[in-house]
Amino acid sequence: MQNQNFTTTLLVDQTPEEVFHAINNVRGWWSEEIEGNTDKLNAEFNYHYKDVHTSKMKITELIPGKKVVWLVLDNHFKFTKDESEWKDNKIIFEITEKDNKTQLQFTQVGLVPQYECYDICRDAWSNYIKNSLRNLITTGKGQPNPKEGGFNEQLLQQHEK
Numbered sequence: 380m381q382n383q384n385f386t387t388t389l390l391v392d393q394t395p396e397e398v399f400h401a402i403n404n405v406r407g408w409w410s411e412e413i414e415g416n417t418d419k420l421n422a423e424f425n426y427h428y429k430d431v432h433t434s435k436m437k438i439t440e441l442i443p444g445k446k447v448v449w450l451v452l453d454n455h456f457k458f459t460k461d462e463s464e465w466k467d468n469k470i471i472f473e474i475t476e477k478d479n480k481t482q483l484q485f486t487q488v489g490l491v492p493q494y495e496c497y498d499i500c501r502d503a504w505s506n507y508i509k510n511s512l513r514n515l516i517t518t519g520k521g522q523p524n525p526k527e528g529g530f531n532e533q534l535l536q537q538h539e540k
Contacts, residue, residue: 386486387485398516436452
């Protein structure tokens with residue numbers, strides 16, 4: 380059976396170490412609303428977007444220039460009936476060298492098409508990885524979601540239609 384976990388990949392000219400450093404600067408590409416350490420093994424951090432989405436992550440693997448893994452300890456979506464979505468998922472960033480470039484493969488193990496949140500989560504991760512994180516890696520400036528407005532606001536409006 381084909382793996383249905385959400386995954387997306389990008390290829391950049393920067394080194395694996397630069398990619399690793401950018402991934403761990405979570406406030407620089409995902410959200411300004413992050414509390415806690417995002418660059419230490421076994422550290423826990425919290426993400427929230429208004430009362431719409433809250434998450435607690437634990438960094439379970441941190442291999443410089445190669446891999447970062449977060450375990451979703453807790454999660455809440457205001458817009459899903461199933462309160463278990465995301466809980467115990469692993470969010471994996473795998474860094475490899477390919478054709479003199481650096482490849483980043485992002486996978487959320489457990490984020491599958493059967494999830495209520497799949498479409499909106501797929502769209503959100505696609506933006507944050509392929510646009511914001513890519514820009515942080517390549518230009519030094521990502522587009523994390525701000526406290527008000529931003530990409531999350533646009534995404535919610537699109538998916539409410």
